[in-house]
Amino acid sequence: MDYESVIGLETHVQLKTKSKMWCGCANEFGAPPNTHVCPVCLGLPGVLPVANEEALQLTVLAGLLLHCEIPGYAKFDRKNYFYPDMPKNYQITQYDKPSTRNGWLDFEFAGGISRVRITRAHLEEDVGKNSHFDRHSGVDFNRAGVPLLEIVSEPDITSADMAYEYLNALKEILIYGGVSDADMEKGMVRCDVNVSVRPRGAAELGKKIEIKNMNSFSGVRHALEYEIPRQIEVLAKGGQLTQETRRWDDAGGVTETMRSKEMAHDYRYFPDPDLMPFEPSASWLEQVSRRVVELPLAKKQRLMREFQLPASDAQTFVWDAPLGNYFESLARKSPNPKSLANWVINNLRAQLSGTGTTLAELKFRPEHLLELIELVESRKISNSMAQQVFAAMFAGGEAPGAIVEKKGLAQVSDTGAIEAYCDQAIAANPGPAADFKSGKSAALNFLKGQVMKLSKGKANPSLIGEILERKLKQ
């Protein structure tokens, strides 16, 4: 029998705020343990949470970027469970009234565009981090109370690869919108997977299995690549699957049972009486909606359409948004956006990364790049000359015309001068000249090179070819 898998993802992303969700402590990775803590995020007796305005905004912004509805009423609830990394032994989250719901995410997959529906994106708080040493354990509460966005997808994902691409697209959108830095290395993104299998085409879903403890997107992919065949094998052998939570063992490359349905937590959710319901006003929503940016996929498609860029160039400008913005600001004034894209990607980007310079530090004015391209297109300078001119303007900020002038780099298109060089080259190299006449066309390139040398690189290459051929065929 043929089986299909049904996958839904719960992705936790730390929001890019200056301070934590309920207090003024810095939301900053990498500080020494328990240095970004205060009575509130340590859960000392008597403290109260106060919601971070920026976190509320970023949550709704994420919802807008994911095409979600923004309900007029959201609230915070307490999710009760005991764990040493939880200062209050309840986590403040949004249970049945999330800030955003019912959206979708489009992304490129398998040569087309796939859509995964978003059930909800809600706001909650991160917990501390446990460390285990030889003889004792420790908890670092720097992370406790960092605002966390949980994005729950519908079970629209059908394969490990699709899950992987969905996650990458999601991450890109959140980084793009300024919602999160989504830095995996810093633990800013964490993922739980719900996966079941069923005979292809069956109406009913199979037993849902949740996999926890994956800290990278490739981990999610590997876990699914292990888990889907495992489930299929159980069913194919006539076995039964039971609803359970499994843990991904990254080193072993296997999933293993963590707890069964019977052992599932009863989180005893109830509305947090310390926080008022969140009812965004029209003007507040308007303020947040002004922060909405063009989505990466939409931008890529637009760049391809508007400027006839190849997909790879468009993608480069999506990934490197400042470079993309630089390109776009010039492309509208450029008669040839495609060659502008080449210059920006192949020359400008290389110089920037080679010298560790940022766009803001560029010495030349953006229009100078257009001028340079114009010099090449009108054959005033050759391509190789243009490289030198670009290097000079990058270094000194002068206009390309002035550089060409100063260095005498202008291409020689004066046929009289080129004819003289050609005669000289033919006279000095009778062998290759004879070779060409006897049909060895490759000999022409040698002679062209000689002419170029004589002109000190300034002769217009296409003119050289024309004149040499005419003279040799005489």
Add this chain to the structure above:
Amino acid sequence: MLNQLTTWQLAEKLARREVSARQAMQACLDQIQRVDGRLHAFLSCDAADALEQAGQADHALASGAVDKPLLGVPIAIKDVIAVRGQRLTCGSKILGNFISPYSATVVEKLREAGAVVFGRLNMDEFAMGSSTENSAFGATRNPWDLTRVPGGSSGGSAAAVAADECLAALGSDTGGSIRQPAALCGCVGLKPTYGRVSRYGLVAFASSLDQIGSFTKDVRDAALLLWAISGQDSRDSTSVPQPVPDYAAGLDGNLKGLKLGLAKEYMIGGLDPQVSAAVQTAVKHLEKLGTEIVEISLPHTDYAVAAYYIIATAEASANLARFDGIRYGLRVDGADPVELYRKTRGAGFGAEVKRRIILGTYVLSSGYYDAYYLRAQKVRTLIRRDFLEAFQQVDALVTPTTPTAAFRAGEKSGDPLQMYLSDIYTISCNLAGICGVSIPCGFTGNPKLPIGLQLLGRPFGEGTILKLAHAYEQSTDWHKEKPPLNF
């Protein structure tokens, strides 16, 4: 005897430089020395720190500070409100030797007003109880009769004010924990409207019901303290941006045109005849003072105690989860975190706290949530509506504060339900989020025990109930009576 003064009387004497703040503080410390061995109102009292603060107040007075209404006035604090650098036990063993690294907003506000904030007052563990017998550090006794309870949970605050161990005190009221002990000890106890006073620094019992309030020797003091501690606080999202009026200035004795409601549902069996008679006399007196008495109905009164014990325990079960032995307080080690939690919480919490955590955990459990917690919240809405409708007809309600005067120590501690019913008149006020004040309105015969009259007001209607309470008080002598304390 400076410790017997009201705060405004002492403030006047201090301003005139007739006495010093140090003398006043010393008078309180002397009284504590004399009576607290029997009363046990204080869990601890840092005398050196108190005198140091009083000395600073004297310096300020000497340099002409006049804009601080409580400058140099000793005010004691229930041990559930955080004071930086002081122990915070909540009457529980589970907090161990925890020292608070921060101060509650009300404490900061009292200090801004010049008060000498001192002492940690006894209470039922985590404010759960009505007799202060649930303190892990021993019960407080009633100054009027040492065989009787002072009420609770703020029994230490009530006893300390009644016995002149301080000039005023702060307490907290979740279902009557200020008004009931104030009634049983014969002082003025004010529970402000929910959101009137910041809860930041108040260790939560039931967050949607808790409110900090005052114990004072007269109504003017209640007005002064409320003015000092009220106002919106950026650290408490549930505090309300309502302007804070000069409550004392509103105590003008003019009750003309005010309507007082008597709830027919409050005339219940179990109401002590002496209490009933005193309250009826008080109502007639209020009528003579110019108010109109109107019978009103609060039809959902019967469900208040049940709804309260579901909502309060549900919230408490989460609020008290943080006491786990991991970060602070008592720790009893175990082989794994779960064993550590079990042993720590098993050893650290008393029986009543455990009972309420278990009840609260149960009512929130999957499968029971709708039948208990959700239904209780609906009842709460109906109770609030009852009050808001009543306040369409009247300006305040008048009730007994408690069904009986102070009961004997041990009398109800074996029967939690009987104990819960002693809060029957006070609980609805917290469910509705309105304000209430208890003032002395008489005494029982033999033994002589105080009786409390409760006035309930509209949300943010403290000005009205204080005006009523003040007019009544000023035309009676009940508040001038002092417990004998002749041990």
